[in-house]
Amino acid sequence: MFQKSIKKNELIMLLLFLLVLSAHADLPVHCVRHQIVGKWQLQFTEPQIKGSGPLTCGHNVPDNERTSQFAGQNTFQQAFTHEVVLTAKNNVVLKKKLQGKWTMVYDEGFEVDFMHYKCFAFSKYKTNYSGAYSYCGETLVGWYQNTKTNERGCYRAQKIEKTHKVSEGANNGHVVQPQFFQYQNTGMNKVWSRIDALNFVEQINRAQLQWKAKAYGEIIGLTTKQLNKYAGRKKHSSTILLEKQKKKQQILEYDLNHLPKEFSWEKYLGKKIYEQKGCGSCYTISTMTMLSARLKIKGLKADLSPQQSIDCNYYNQGCDGGYPFLVEKYLTELDGLIYEEKEYPYKGQVGECKAIEKKKKYRVLNYRFVGGAYGKSNELNIMEEIYNNGPVVLNFEPSFDFMFYVGGIFHSTTPDWIINGLAKPEWEKVDHSVLCYGWGEENGVKYWLLQNSWGKQWGENGRFRMKRGQDESSIESMAEAADVEIIEDS
Structure with missing residues (x-):
């Protein structure tokens, strides 16, 4: 039921969430x-x-x-x-x-x-x-x-x-809708009213999916074009060239018998769930949270600083986006000068790169795409990486309905390449990076356990679940990991 009044902190959180949903502003280049x-x-x-x-x-x-x-x-x-x-x-x-x-x-x-x-x-x-x-x-x-x-x-x-x-000239954009949702007059300039939001959420919840939606007040008065922009759709082009996909039987049912049906590193994540604020920093928040969890698994309590990469990393674009792989690459060059959150706290904006004296020094090594190269990740090797080494970073393309998520197992659309029986594409568009710390199954539906960077007020106390094994929202297209160790403690 739509609430006429929403708590102040929830309003602030959602407004910031809408402003920073796009993470990968990146460079205006597209080569595959x-x-x-x-x-x-x-x-x-x-x-x-x-x-x-x-x-x-x-x-x-x-x-x-x-x-x-x-x-x-x-x-x-x-x-x-x-x-x-x-x-x-x-x-x-x-x-x-x-x-x-x-x-x-x-x-x-x-x-x-x-x-x-x-x-x-x-x-x-x-x-x-x-x-x-x-x-x-x-x-x-x-x-x-x-x-x-x-x-x-x-x-x-x-x-x-x-x-x-x-x-790479941008086209006019498009409206992304979940499969069950058909709404009249959904042009890019359509202005969303309170009734529209209520109807949209009602259709989601009436569809009896594995997840629930909520009508947040901040979308009222915005156009579909604005909402699509908030959902990270910056890199559409009428001239993107992809290799012609061949008809190919896809291996989507992997032998997972050597892995448990449910698994979670949640107890090693710590209590802190970041709020990005007005900064497109999900790529570094998810990376540093992943590395921090891997340290905790080794018995080393530390929360590593996302702000350091925002201020100092010349491979990425600070608050205008970036990639976890390039955060990891940058960290390997620092020879231990990787700061903790308490030494270099998160500000949510680009600041001056600082050099701070340290007692504990950490080394990052073996940064990698899961599967050995970009585009090689899948349900099986992601699960094996998590089980053997700790949480990973996953990336996905938020669909239009994702901003309404409040709980359950999120599922919106099945990718075209799966529906049409095509080979997995050489490139899949993603805009948001999150931490993946495990998996599970509920009523026969498999899911990933994920942690977002929009604060504890969003979703399931800052976390969410997403359908596993069907490349939902391209969630299995780009998985990243790295190893971390302590090299000095004086």
Whole structure:
């Protein structure tokens, strides 16, 4: 039943929730795996630094889309090159020999790990008055590390073979609706009234799904276009090029008999559930909460600081979004200077990067996409990673009805690739990062246990459950993890 009055803190929480539902504002570039596969020349500068410490290669701290496209171009001095072939199976071939692995980092760039070099750069893009354009056969200036000598420098890459130029001009958007919901006059400029909200929630709850909805007052007076924007739909394009999907029988029923039917690391999460406030920081909150839980599992009580990555990480865009994989990558370069929440508290806005003396030092290592590369995660390997090592970060695309969630097992739409029996796509759009700390089953419905970053007032005391095993809202498309340990306690 709609409440005419809502508690003040709930109103504030929901308003902030609507403002920051989009997490991955990221860079205006879109390149996918089949455009990257092929022969590349990797170009390296002389080493710029040895050991830990910041190396920006001309990028701002934090990075931003306005300047990233120009970063380091005028000062880049090539010292040596390597020619490699990046294969469709994520292998790196050098002189006809298998020499390593590579992975996409969502659609933003790619990391190449071969011999004793680990290289990452964003794919090249340009912006002008008409929009943004991606050049998937080149990269911006990025970074490399010599893992043998621990020397680091700047790097860029150029494809030797021709590739497409992809326009990234935004289209007019679209209305995302759950399968059961059919509403008249749902154009992008439709203004939502109190009656609309009540009717929408009534249809959700009448459908007898495994979850319940609530009519929050803040949507009244907003258009569908505004609500879609709040739900993170920033990267739609009429010119996104995806590899043609083939008809293929999907393996969606994995043998899970070696794993328990229910499992949870909840007791290692601690009591704190962050509120993002006016900052698109879910990517770093979920990552640092994951690493903190993994420390607690080892018997080390610590809550690591999300604010440090917001202020100091030159791979991500601060409060304008970012990626857990690049938070983990940044942390591996700090040689223990990873701060706890009590040392570097969360502010919900970008501040000055600080250096604070520490007693305890933590090391992050082995950052990774679950499954070995972007797009390789699935129900089975996510469960195995959680069971063997601790919580992980999952990413998903919030559907329109998700903002109404108040409890139960969330399910909105089954992905088209599953409905149509197609191969799993090489790229799935996601906008929000959350912590996954276990799984369960209720009345025959499998679910993930997830923790959000919108405060305890939202959902099931700040947490929620989502249908498992059907890639609901692309929740199983991009899972990330890293290991963490204490290296000094003086």
